[in-house]
Structures are given as C-alpha cells and as structure tokens.
Amino acid sequence: MTTNKGLLSLAICLLLGASGCGGGGKPRAATAEGGPVKGGTLTVFNNADFNHLDPARNWTMRDMGFGARLLYRTLTTFKPGSAEVVPDLATDLGRPSEGGKVWTFTLKDGVTYEDGSPVKAQDVKYNVERSFSPELTGGPDYARKYLISDGYKGPLTGKHLDSIETPDDKTIVFRLRRPVAEFSQTTTLPTFSPVPQSKEAGVKYDDRPFSSGPYKIEKYQRKVELVLVRNQHWSPATDQVRKAYPDRIVVNMSVGGAARDTRLIADQGPDRSAIGYTDVALPVLPKVFTDPRARQRMSSMVDGCTGLIYLNTAKPPFDRQKARMAVHYAADKTALQTAAGGPQMAEVVGAILPPGLTGGAQRDLLNIPPAGDVEKAKALLAEAGVQTPVKIRMATSAGGKAQAEALQAGLKRAGFDLQIDLVDTSALNGINGTPAKMPELQFGGWCPDYPSGSTFLPMIADSRLISEGYHGGNASLLKDPAIDEKISEIDAMTDAQAAGKAWLELEEQVMATGAYVPVTLVKQNxxxxxxxxxxxxxxxxxxxxxxxxxxxxxxxxxK
Structure with missing residues (x-):
C-alpha cells in the first residue's frame, strides 16, 4: 500500500484515481489466442524498486503477490486469480483446537529450498519470530496481534517465541491470545513463509531472500534490475498453485508510466513479451480504449480498496453526527469519479466494505444518489445547528488536487467552505496522521489483507488504536464504545461464517456514525x-x- 496498513490513501487511495490494494470483482483476462508454455524470458516493466522482498517485511500488496508467487511459499495461499484459500506449504488449512486458540499445521513432504535442503517447521517459526524484530520494520503485524508474545522483540536478540511450537520438522503449532476463526487466511501472508536461521542477514535479507518458491534471485541491483531464474529444486508435485512457465523473469526498474505504456501499446520486438507491474498511466488510458488490439491486452479488475473521506470527529463541525451525515449527502461522487479518470478507472460505492468481504455484492447502505442530495445536506446542517458557510480544511498533495477540487465544489452547494492546503507529499503523513495536526477531513482508504472483515473495520474504527502521536488507522478519531465492544465480541467468535455476518452488521453501525464517507473502488488496469x-x-x-x-x-x- 504502499499498503502497509497505515492509512492506505496516504500512498495510494489518497488520490482515489491511483490503483491500490486487494479486494473484489471479476478479472478480465487476455482474449488473444494461445496459452502460456514453458520457457522464455518474461520482462516486467516498473519504474521503482520493491518496497521489501524480505517476507517478514513485505506488506505492499503488489510486492506480496510477486514474492509469494515467485520467491517463497506460505503455509496457505490463494488459488490463482481467486480469493479462495488453499494449502501451500501445509497439507491442509490448519487444524484448530481449544476453541480456535490453537492452530496446528503439518508441512508437506518434498518441499525444498533453492539449495535442495528441506523446508522445516522451525524455519516458518523463525520467520514469524522475525516479524517481531524492531529492526525489520514494515511487515504485517498479525502475528504480533494474535500470538501470545509478552513483549517479545524477535530472534535477533537470541530468544525464541514460546507460543510457536515445533515438536518435529513437519509440525508447527500456534498458540493465540484469543480465538481467530480465520487463521487459515492469516497464514497466507508472507510472514508465514520459511526463512532458515542460518540465512539470517538482518536488514540485508531484503537483498537476497532464500527461495522456497519456483524462482531464485540471480541478480538484484537496487532500483535498476531484478533477475529471477528457475529454482531447480522446486518441486511442482508439491505445488498445485504456481505454474512457473518462464525460464527467467527480468524486472526492469527504469521503464514506467506513460513511456512504459506507449511501448506496450506499440507491442514491438522483445516488448511483446513484457508486462506492466503497475497500472496504466491515466493520460495513456484513452489510447488503450480506442485501440482494440491494445485493449485486448489489458487485464482490468476492480481492486478491493475502498476510497474513503475521513471526517475528524474531534473537531467542529464534525463532532456532530448530523454535520457528518451532511457531507455524505453533499459530496458529488460522480465528480470525484470523473476526477479519478472516469468509470474506466473507478466505481462509485455506497458502503465501506468492498465486495470481496461481502460475498461479492456491492452494498449501498444509504441509497444516496451518486451526485448527492444537496437539499438533504442543507437540512442536516440546519438540524445540527451549524451556521453556514461552514469553514473546513483538508491537506493534500498536488496529485490529489483534482479530487480535492471535485469534493470542494460538491460540498460548496450545501454551505461548506472547504479550504485546500497543497503540501509536499513528504509532509502529508505528518499532517494527516497526527491527531493534533489533522484538519477537518482527509482523503483515505483501506484494503483488506485477506477476505475477512477483521482486516478492515477494526483497522479504521477501533478507538483503541488511537495514540497521542498517531491515529493508528482510525483517521476519523472515532471513539464509540459500542463499536469497540462489538469488535471485541466478533474477535472472540470461533465460527468464521458467524463472524462474517457480524462484520456486515458492524459495517451498518459504523456507517451510521457518519464518520466515513465511502467514495470509490479503483480499477486496476x-x-x-x-x-x-x-x-x-x-x-x-x-x-x-x-x-x-x-x-x-x-x-x-x-529473445
């Protein structure tokens, strides 16, 4: 998100037109004739380096998909192009006991590293332990949340975690603080891939992860090029997910944006065997849609990150629920969609949770017209006792200016006077992330790490995340004891289906606060x-x- 679960928007969904995270929708694949075969070199065009390839630190959605498909395997994973969880390193999806507080996994036979040595349960334990290390920042924090750890600081201190047991080389047992019904989904994260202790290199492990997947690193020159070649010791008999068609995969980090897309549209020479790592640049997208051959060569899918407007409940006028609801009715989401690139780039939404967490259905909980209901917004402001014009502020970077101005125009119709402060991207996190500095509203968003409401609603609405120096993801600074209590209640459930239904009920409760205005789901092209x-x-x-x-x-x- 950088999807590292800070406010996703501050890196991606902040711009609403930037593609972001993980989620729902049906992919559109290539329709050209001919399927993939073994061999050749696949080139990947990107104009930036990976955030992290170390599996203990990899929490950027694109990078997680790249690492977990090519370099390392996890206890469980997803079927290709699907949110369905299937076994990967493990023989099954894990066996819960003690009411869901203990989970046991057995590793498959014949799974090896790039040097032919066997993957052991102790190696998975070691990488989970690494995720606790303060030196190895940026990775998923679910192990820290779920495992009994008592201030544990990682294996680099020479200590190991008692709540992970490895009675033999094939068995790993996790002892959790509380029941986690969806722990089989949690173990799809790179945190739950193996790293042998003998290969530990601290922060330098990022430069050369030791492969348990179908490819290994031949060359990695930061910000220039990554070259992957086959891991000859990877056994397809143990891996029903990865097909490993190319002989080599070369990530070219000097081609991106419009230049990359222009080359891919032209489709000449070696570029015919290339793919873009990130989504099509907005200025180029019209060229794709007017070129039937290029359009046929574009994968398009709604991502699972909901773009949100966070209303600061600690500041007037948004300390009043009806004033917050007035923004829901005043915002012109159609204009916001246009500013994001139009329907081919974003879909207007009326609920917080993306389709990937609601059984595929896109809910609309308030049934507000996409262009808003100005008269209703004015009436709500009057009922809130707020005098117009209502002066409010937001901070954004130059990249978010078009979206901010679209919001400004929509709110003005109802009596809001929105001032837009353009600031450098490097300063934006400090302003929008620090409670004492936060303006009345900000663009944001969130992405689930796997298909469970537990990876979404608690992250944005639990008041216990808020500290003096950081909102913790709750960028509306909402403090609602009933919501906090409901989160704890759902967390304690041992039935995943019952928990899923409860998250949907909680979504309605969170929406009723008015603190979060759902805007768009972005399309990844x-x-x-x-x-x-x-x-x-x-x-x-x-x-x-x-x-x-x-x-x-x-x-x-x-060639």
Whole structure:
C-alpha cells in the first residue's frame, strides 16, 4: 500500500484515481489466442524498486503477490486469480483446537529450498519470530496481534517465541491470545513463509531472500534490475498453485508510466513479451480504449480498496453526527469519479466494505444518489445547528488536487467552505496522521489483507488504536464504545461464517456514525505484450496480475 496498513490513501487511495490494494470483482483476462508454455524470458516493466522482498517485511500488496508467487511459499495461499484459500506449504488449512486458540499445521513432504535442503517447521517459526524484530520494520503485524508474545522483540536478540511450537520438522503449532476463526487466511501472508536461521542477514535479507518458491534471485541491483531464474529444486508435485512457465523473469526498474505504456501499446520486438507491474498511466488510458488490439491486452479488475473521506470527529463541525451525515449527502461522487479518470478507472460505492468481504455484492447502505442530495445536506446542517458557510480544511498533495477540487465544489452547494492546503507529499503523513495536526477531513482508504472483515473495520474504527502521536488507522478519531465492544465480541467468535455476518452488521453501525464517507473502488488496469498469456487479476493483491500462471506463448520471441 504502499499498503502497509497505515492509512492506505496516504500512498495510494489518497488520490482515489491511483490503483491500490486487494479486494473484489471479476478479472478480465487476455482474449488473444494461445496459452502460456514453458520457457522464455518474461520482462516486467516498473519504474521503482520493491518496497521489501524480505517476507517478514513485505506488506505492499503488489510486492506480496510477486514474492509469494515467485520467491517463497506460505503455509496457505490463494488459488490463482481467486480469493479462495488453499494449502501451500501445509497439507491442509490448519487444524484448530481449544476453541480456535490453537492452530496446528503439518508441512508437506518434498518441499525444498533453492539449495535442495528441506523446508522445516522451525524455519516458518523463525520467520514469524522475525516479524517481531524492531529492526525489520514494515511487515504485517498479525502475528504480533494474535500470538501470545509478552513483549517479545524477535530472534535477533537470541530468544525464541514460546507460543510457536515445533515438536518435529513437519509440525508447527500456534498458540493465540484469543480465538481467530480465520487463521487459515492469516497464514497466507508472507510472514508465514520459511526463512532458515542460518540465512539470517538482518536488514540485508531484503537483498537476497532464500527461495522456497519456483524462482531464485540471480541478480538484484537496487532500483535498476531484478533477475529471477528457475529454482531447480522446486518441486511442482508439491505445488498445485504456481505454474512457473518462464525460464527467467527480468524486472526492469527504469521503464514506467506513460513511456512504459506507449511501448506496450506499440507491442514491438522483445516488448511483446513484457508486462506492466503497475497500472496504466491515466493520460495513456484513452489510447488503450480506442485501440482494440491494445485493449485486448489489458487485464482490468476492480481492486478491493475502498476510497474513503475521513471526517475528524474531534473537531467542529464534525463532532456532530448530523454535520457528518451532511457531507455524505453533499459530496458529488460522480465528480470525484470523473476526477479519478472516469468509470474506466473507478466505481462509485455506497458502503465501506468492498465486495470481496461481502460475498461479492456491492452494498449501498444509504441509497444516496451518486451526485448527492444537496437539499438533504442543507437540512442536516440546519438540524445540527451549524451556521453556514461552514469553514473546513483538508491537506493534500498536488496529485490529489483534482479530487480535492471535485469534493470542494460538491460540498460548496450545501454551505461548506472547504479550504485546500497543497503540501509536499513528504509532509502529508505528518499532517494527516497526527491527531493534533489533522484538519477537518482527509482523503483515505483501506484494503483488506485477506477476505475477512477483521482486516478492515477494526483497522479504521477501533478507538483503541488511537495514540497521542498517531491515529493508528482510525483517521476519523472515532471513539464509540459500542463499536469497540462489538469488535471485541466478533474477535472472540470461533465460527468464521458467524463472524462474517457480524462484520456486515458492524459495517451498518459504523456507517451510521457518519464518520466515513465511502467514495470509490479503483480499477486496476495492466497492459501486457501480445506474446504474454495467462494474465488475470488477483482480487487479493490489488487486482494486479497473478504471477502464478503468467507465461509466454512463444518463448523464442522473448529473445
């Protein structure tokens, strides 16, 4: 999100037109004839380096999909192009006991590293322990939340975690603080992949993860190029998910944005065997839609990150629920969608949770017209006892200016006078993330790490996350004891289906506070060359192409 679960928007959904996270929707794959075959070199165009490839630190959605499909395996994973959880390193989805507070996994036979040595349960334990290390920042924090840890600071201190047991090389047992009904989904995260203690390199492990997946690193020159070659010791007999079609995968970190897309549209020479790592640049998208051949070579999928407007409940006028609801009715979401690039880039929504967490259905909880209901907004402001014009502020970077101005115009119709402070991107986190500095509203958003409401609603609405120096994800600074209590109640459930229903009920409760205005779901559009096949978006990893099944039609054309 950088989807590292700080406010996603501050890196991605803040711009509403930038593609972001993981989630719902049906992917559209290539329709060109010919499927992928073994061999050749797949080129990946990107104009930036990976945030992290160390599995203990990898919490950026695109990078998680890349690492977990190509370099390392996890206890459980997702079917290609799907949110369905299936076994990966483990023989099954885990066996809960003691009311869901203890989970046991057994590793498959024949799973090995790039040097042919066996993957052991102790190696999975070691990487989970690494996620506690203050030196290894940026990774998923679910192990810290769920495991009994008592101030544990990671294995670099020479200590190990008692709440993870490995009675033998094939068995790993997790003892949790509380029941976690969806722990099988939690173990899809890179945190639950193996790292042998003998390969520990601290922060330098980012430069050369030791492979348990179908590829290993041949060369990694930061900000320039990553070259992957086959891990000859990877056994497809133990892996029903990854097809590993290309012989080599080369990530070129000097081609991105409009230049990348122009090359992929032209589809010449070796570029026919290339794919874009990130979504199509907005200025180029009209060229794709007017070129039938290029459009046929674009994977398009609604990602699972909901773009939100956070209303600061600690400041007037948004310390009043009806004033907050007035924003829901005053906002012109159609204009916001247009500012984000139009329907081909974003879908207007009327609920907080994305379809991936609601059984595929896009809910509309308030039934407000996309362009708003100005008279209703005015009436709510009057009922709130707020005098107009209502002066409010927001801070955004230059990249968010168009969306901010679209919001400004919509709110003005109802009597809001929104001042837009343009600030440098580097300063934005400090303003929008620090409670004492936060303006009346801000753009934001959230993405689930896996298909469970537990990875979404608690992150944005639990008041216990708020500290003096950081809102913890609750950027509305909402403090509602009833919501906090309900979160704890659902967390204690041992039935995943019952918990899923309860999260939907809680969504309605959270929406009723008015503190979060759902705006859009962003579409992820990725171009690829005519020699590339097997491209489908994955609903978990931002709707980005799933590298499990991508390959070339004719390996000879990649030379």
């Amino acid at each position: 990725n171009l690829f060359g005519s020699n590339v096949a097997g491209v489908t978006g994955n609903p978990i990893w931002e709707g980005n192409p799933d590298f499990a099944e991508i390959g070339l039609k004719d390996p000879g054309l990649s």
